[in-house]
Amino acid sequence: MTVAKTLLLAAALLGGVAAAAAEPPAAAAPLRLCADPANLPFSSNDPAAVRQGAPGLYVEIGQAVADALGRPMETVWSLSYFGKRNMRTTMLAGLCDFAVGLPAIPDFMGPAIIISRPILDLGYALVLPKGQAATLANLKGRRVAVQFASPPQSLLATHDEIHAVTVMDPEEGMRKLAAGEVDAAFLWAPTAGYVNHTQLNDRFDVVAVRGPQMQFQAAIGFARASRGLRDQVDAVLPGLAPRLHALIAKYAVAAAGDPVTLAASPAAAPAVAAVPAMAAAPRMVRTSDTGSVQGDPVQGKEIFNGTCAHCHGPDAIVEDRRINLRRLHHKYGDQMSEVFFTTVTHGRPDKGMPNWSAVFSHDDFVNILAYLRTVQEK
Ligand code: HEC
The missing domain is CATH 3.40.190.10 (Periplasmic binding protein-like II)
Structure with missing residues (x-):
């Protein structure tokens, strides 16, 4: 491990010197791919995978790019390289030159990382x-x-x-x-x-x-300082399209054909008539925060265990504190019902909480809240 690390560091230094000296270098310096050692179908350093000629899609794309640039490739392994933190400790620290499969959005990690044209869906x-x-x-x-x-x-x-x-x-x-x-x-x-x-x-x-x-598009990412390398890669990517297509098929990572739209059937959204009332909901129930219980907790419990329990646990019993709805009052106190209504009628799409406003009526929500009140931790 120590030997390998030393070699990587030496390679990193040599690579840096050679790249700075000339472009493209005469004695081509290795192009260093940042890759996750245990992320098949994308990358693997498992000798078995390598023996079977399938070290992963990103490793093979990296190799195709290096070939096209006339440079040898070297792989710098680092767990879960997709994470931003990992990019910081590898590519942005100068230990490797490029990472395949970063999200093709210009502001992924702000200006620190620049990306190629998209290479795959x-x-x-x-x-x-x-x-x-x-x-x-x-x-x-x-x-x-x-x-x-x-x-x-x-x-x-x-x-x-x-x-x-x-x-x-x-x-x-x-x-x-x-x-x-x-x-x-x-x-x-x-x-x-x-x-x-x-x-x-x-x-x-x-x-x-x-x-x-x-659906996302993925691209190849580089540190901001490697603009020259990024432009070289962008220049060779169109010519690599047939090889990339073959590799994507080899690893079967892309679903066939155009994406389908799962149109909601009309029957799937009952109680639509109740939706317009939602906007006013938070204020309507504020008064019950500390006062008497509104709604029917028995009906609320039925809805809860039928729908919400998938994620929030049967009877709202769940390990993960983040989604433990028995702690709502503890967390929010007087604001409990306001948070409840805002969350169920808007969802938190980026966090995995759906928007329920097209599914349940205002009365349903009042009933669910009434049920949750009966199970709050003291
Ligand atoms: C698909 C999974 C899923 C389902 C089903 C689900 N939720 Fe959630 N819910 C979440 C997640 C994940 C969060 C936490 C979001 C976050 O981290 O901010 C959450 C958060 C909440 C919160 C805010 C909790 C807090 O502490 O801020 C409430 C209230 C809530 N859900 C109510 C419901 C109700 C009522 C239902 C059923 C109608 C329901 N949820 C169904 C995933 C789900």
């Missing part, structure tokens, strides 16, 4: 038995695996007619699907597609789904 997909239509109507009454706190979970949470089964990661979702414990799955497509392809003989269709936070 990533996102969430429905995974279904072959030939089944990817529509909401087709999922009605079915058990569908969804990842905890993912955009698909938020989407399905507002569809009572679909039985969502929460899983912790896409691998678990694919295991349940293969074992027949669910009828379909709505998962992170790269992992689902890769497992389907490498372990399940492509038994399932993987269909990308359009929608808020469902």
